[in-house]
Amino acid sequence: MLAPSTYVPPTLTRVSTERLRSEAATAFNAFVKAAKAGGVNVRAVSGYRSYAQQQSLYHDYVLRYGQETADTLAARPGHSEHQTGLAMDIGNSNGACALQACFADTPVGRFAASEGWKYGFIIRYPAGAQAITGYTYEPWHLRYVGKELAGSLEAWKASNPADLGALERYLGLEDAPDYVP
Incomplete structure (x- = not known):
């Protein structure tokens, strides 16, 4: 848990209409530029x-x-x-499948899944991993972890498919808490 409730990251940088920490913003801008070069238009939906x-x-x-x-x-x-300040929800410029699982099958969703790690981003809540992460599948939710960790996680996923690419499993953390009393 972040403390105190007034926590604000020290270096927030504007990315389109949203904000991210400066290192994540730089990486996100490179990600968007690469996508655009491939004909894919990424829309920043929700950052900090x-x-x-x-x-x-x-x-x-x-x-x-x-x-x-x-x-x-x-x-x-x-x-x-x-x-x-390290997470960004993304979308398609036309709004297709906004904040829905079908987003994974859109050009932006496919680009994020296949190329995001090269820029230091992971899909934080992968398909089928709700019991591990605590959240439903969110192919639009990118988490900046840096290129080194994202690359290591990408390589690890290939040899550990049962762990569904969940960051918790990669880091050896416990599964998400169960809030139900």
Whole structure:
């Protein structure tokens, strides 16, 4: 958990209409440029979120879907990767499959899955890994971990397919907590 609830990363840089830590922003801009060179137009959807923004989003999900489902869709306030300034939700410029699993089959989704690691990004919540990560599949949620770790994780995934590419398994961490009492 990030502490205090007023935590803001020290170096946030504007990326389109969003913000990321400067090292993640530089990598993201390179990722977007490479995609564009290949005819793929990446849209920055949601980068840094403050504690208050995450609290509002999570509260809205709880009201809409109930807490049990909300816990699989959004991080509780103070637990969001977005608050670190190292996460970016991405989309297609035409809005196709926005924040849906079908995003994986779009040009941007395919580019992120095959090329993101080269720029230091991983798909943080891979398909089938909800019991490990705690979140439903989010092919649009990129997490900047740096080129070295992303490259190592990419190589590790090939020899550990049962672990579904989950960062928790790669790092030897416990599976996500179960919030249900």
